[in-house]
Amino acid sequence: MEYLKGKRILLGVTGGIAAYKCCELIRLLRKAGAGVRVVMTPAAEQFITPLTLATLSGAEVLRDLFPSGGSVDHISSVREADLLILAPATANTLAKMAGGIADNLLTCCLLAARIPVLAAPAMNCAMYENPATAANIRTLRERGVHFVGPDVGWQACGESGPGRMSAPEAIFREAADLLLRPGQIRGTMVITAGPTEEPLDPVRTLTNRSSGRMGYALAGAAAMLGWRVRLISGPVTLDPPPAVDLIPVRTAAEMMDAAWREAKEADCFVGCAAVADFRPDHAARNKIKKCGEESLKLTLVPNPDIIRTIAGLDTVLAVGFAAETEHLAEYARHKLATKDLDLIVANDVSSTETGFGSEDNAALMIFRDGREVSLPRMRKEDMALRIISEINDLLDRQSRESAPV
Numbered sequence: 180m181e182y183l184k185g186k187r188i189l190l191g192v193t194g195g196i197a198a199y200k201c202c203e204l205i206r207l208l209r210k211a212g213a214g215v216r217v218v219m220t221p222a223a224e225q226f227i228t229p230l231t232l233a234t235l236s237g238a239e240v241l242r243d244l245f246p247s248g249g250s251v252d253h254i255s256s257v258r259e260a261d262l263l264i265l266a267p268a269t270a271n272t273l274a275k276m277a278g279g280i281a282d283n284l285l286t287c288c289l290l291a292a293r294i295p296v297l298a299a300p301a302m303n304c305a306m307y308e309n310p311a312t313a314a315n316i317r318t319l320r321e322r323g324v325h326f327v328g329p330d331v332g333w334q335a336c337g338e339s340g341p342g343r344m345s346a347p348e349a350i351f352r353e354a355a356d357l358l359l360r361p362g363q364i365r366g367t368m369v370i371t372a373g374p375t376e377e378p379l380d381p382v383r384t385l386t387n388r389s390s391g392r393m394g395y396a397l398a399g400a401a402a403m404l405g406w407r408v409r410l411i412s413g414p415v416t417l418d419p420p421p422a423v424d425l426i427p428v429r430t431a432a433e434m435m436d437a438a439w440r441e442a443k444e445a446d447c448f449v450g451c452a453a454v455a456d457f458r459p460d461h462a463a464r465n466k467i468k469k470c471g472e473e474s475l476k477l478t479l480v481p482n483p484d485i486i487r488t489i490a491g492l493d494t495v496l497a498v499g500f501a502a503e504t505e506h507l508a509e510y511a512r513h514k515l516a517t518k519d520l521d522l523i524v525a526n527d528v529s530s531t532e533t534g535f536g537s538e539d540n541a542a543l544m545i546f547r548d549g550r551e552v553s554l555p556r557m558r559k560e561d562m563a564l565r566i567i568s569e570i571n572d573l574l575d576r577q578s579r580e581s582a583p584v
């Protein structure tokens with residue numbers, strides 16, 4: 180999903196062996212839809228070629244402080260960017276930043292930057308632990324520079340300790356977090372996603388086919404459209420979207436506890452999880468044996484209805500999903516009313532093309548006032564953006580209506 184579409188990154192690369200890792204960082208940023216422009220120090224060119232970085236970023240690399248055309252690249256490139264990432268950030272460049280030295284194109288950009296700066300230090304552990312470096316990092320933090328890492332471990336010089344540049348994925352997550360942190364946060368949205376797993380014995384569970392994809396897409400879209408997102412997820416194999424707080428759970432009871440705790444502090448609750456309606460009345464302590472029996476009888480007891488409980492909090496806007504195999508609109512309207520929801524998103528789960536586990540979905544949104552919006556088949560990521568936009572519009576309308584005249 181293109182979480183960072185429209186965002187522009189200026190990536191400063193300095194002279195350290197970790198420079199090779201910025202290739203993967205550029206790939207992650209571009210895959211997320213961000214535009215990347217690279218500026219290199221002369222020392223960085225000893226480790227990685229401008230051609231490699233130009234090819235990966237799809238743009239000419241900035242390297243010359245005195246270009247023949249007389250352009251002022253250090254001013255225009257930082258003016259056009261939303262974030263400056265310094266990766267790797269060597270001890271030397273951090274020292275220059277702290278001292279306000281601008282002796283190459285990248286250090287000029289850093290001095291001219293009025294945008295957030297994220298630095299990923301990378302250096303030998305003795306250099307990192309040197310009081311001069313520690314003082315420089317402290318100074319830069321005080322001035323508002325953001326840091327990610329460094330990690331601790333074996334280093335290219337053969338020593339072990341702190342100073343390894345963070346993994347590209349970690350730098351990407353921090354960058355996305357800074358870029359998606361909106362100036363004006365709408366509030367907190369709690370989203371449930373994925374299946375629940377109800378244990379029968381230590382090795383068996385009752386569960387369902389939810390992949391979590393719809394709920395995770397909602398979480399990504401909500402973060403992008405101005406929400407602080409708490410994602411309560413059953414067991415799935417997906418990575419959480421950037422800038423989303425993940426709360427992993429397994430059973431419906433665990434999901435209920437987390438939902439109650441989080442929803443009390445939230446403004447909106449979206450129940451996209453496929454919660455087991457029933458669970459075994461007890462989980463056997465040891466693996467259930469066959470023992471020659473022809474059949475095995477299970478006694479199931481009801482799980483709490485999470486969204487119905489949360490909808491009772493009149494401080495949150497409650498949005499549910501309805502997974503139906505027949506009479507889609509009729510059953511969904513019934514759930515909207517009995518669970519006391521503000522909005523229900525009804526999806527037909529009888530097809531393999533949409534609903535559980537698929538890349539696409541198709542749905543009917545039904546609002547408390549009876550208004551209906553049909554969402555034709557589309558990718559779950561696109562549907563998530565439509566649903567969150569509708570939620571934002573609904574809240575905007577409600578706050579206009581309740582504003583004093």
Ligand code: PMT
Binds near residue numbers: 388
């Ligand atoms: O995860 P994917 O593979 O992407 O699939 C997405 C999905 C099909 C699971 C999703 O779009 C969806 O429909 N989620 C709701 C599944 C469901 O449990 O529907 P339901 O009709 O049984 O429940 C209605 C509502 O009550 C849902 O908001 C559900 O989260 C909630 N519920 C249900 C039971 C329960 N004990 N507590 C609940 O809160």
